[in-house]
Amino acid sequence: MAPSLGRTLRTAAWLGWQIESNWADPFLFAVYSVVKPIASVLILVLMYRVVARADFAHPLFAYIYLGNAFYIYVGAVLTGISQVLGMDREEYSVLKYFYVAPIPAAAYLVGRGMARMATGTLAVAITLLFGALAFRLPLRLSLPEAFFFLAVMALGLLAMIGLGVGLAGATLLAARHVWVIGEAVAGALYLFCGAVFPLEVLPGWLRPLGYLSPLTYWLEGVRRALLGPTAARFPTFAGWSDTQLLLALGGMAALSVLGGFAGYRLAEGHARRWGLIDRETGY
Numbered sequence: 001m002a003p004s005l006g007r008t009l010r011t012a013a014w015l016g017w018q019i020e021s022n023w024a025d026p027f028l029f030a031v032y033s034v035v036k037p038i039a040s041v042l043i044l045v046l047m048y049r050v051v052a053r054a055d056f057a058h059p060l061f062a063y064i065y066l067g068n069a070f071y072i073y074v075g076a077v078l079t080g081i082s083q084v085l086g087m088d089r090e091e092y093s094v095l096k097y098f099y100v101a102p103i104p105a106a107a108y109l110v111g112r113g114m115a116r117m118a119t120g121t122l123a124v125a126i127t128l129l130f131g132a133l134a135f136r137l138p139l140r141l142s143l144p145e146a147f148f149f150l151a152v153m154a155l156g157l158l159a160m161i162g163l164g165v166g167l168a169g170a171t172l173l174a175a176r177h178v179w180v181i182g183e184a185v186a187g188a189l190y191l192f193c194g195a196v197f198p199l200e201v202l203p204g205w206l207r208p209l210g211y212l213s214p215l216t217y218w219l220e221g222v223r224r225a226l227l228g229p230t231a232a233r234f235p236t237f238a239g240w241s242d243t244q245l246l247l248a249l250g251g252m253a254a255l256s257v258l259g260g261f262a263g264y265r266l267a268e269g270h271a272r273r274w275g276l277i278d279r280e281t282g283y
Contacts, residue, residue, distance in 0.1 A: 016084075084112040105268075
């Protein structure tokens with residue numbers, strides 16, 4: 001089982017990269033990879049400057065900047081995994097072969113999504129470099145903080161993978177517009193996970209959504225690791241220690257993975273019974 005899992009993951013990752021990068025020549029793809037994240041972050045920078053009328057040297061700017069930069073992963077992972085089955089069914093008409101092939105379905109989905117994870121990592125790195133050069137972000141990463149950062153990133157990516165796999169199952173049951181499911185969920189979660197503003201500004205009845213999202217704890221952990229203990233923080237987790245934050249993130253990531261994979265299996269079972277596996281909607 002383990003060799004088959006590894007082969008499926010590697011082959012699916014290679015296939016995903018070929019699909020993601022085949023729309024342009026390498027130079028144009030490289031230019032797009034650099035320009036897109038910088039253009040996206042400049043929207044936030046202009047909003048911060050014009051609306052908030054705050055100084056870029058203010059410690060809170062770095063907190064907001066990092067939240068926006070690392071949120072790129074959320075859109076990349078959720079969209080990359082959730083669009084796999086819709087793409088194979090609608091665009092390439094090969095989904096039936098995926099279901100008759102003797103490969104682990106979860107490994108295939110995650111492997112296909114790894115291409116978006118790679119491009120997302122590149123986008124995040126470019127955004128951080130741009131922030132450090134243009135806005136003098138006070139990034140720091142000592143050895144203990146590096147271990148904390150790696151642990152937080154691993155748990156955060158696991159949580160995103162769980163969410164992405166669950167959304168992939170939802171695409172099997174959706175009648176229309178399966179392409180936008182991952183993007184829509186990523187866009188909605190942007191408001192509820194403290195990416196650019198604390199949960200305290202949300203109405204009281206919406207605030208629990210932020211505490212139920214593993215992304216909230218993940219972004220807080222990433223900021224603490226890269227900005228250090230003296231950085232200005234949102235008040236949401238000001239009283240939490242790094243250990244408490246890591247434990248909460250670990251628990252939320254485990255729930256996300258278990259719930260996402262269970263949701264996928266449940267949706268797949270319904271799709272098989274209702275004859276939806278190879279249905280094409282014409283989109």
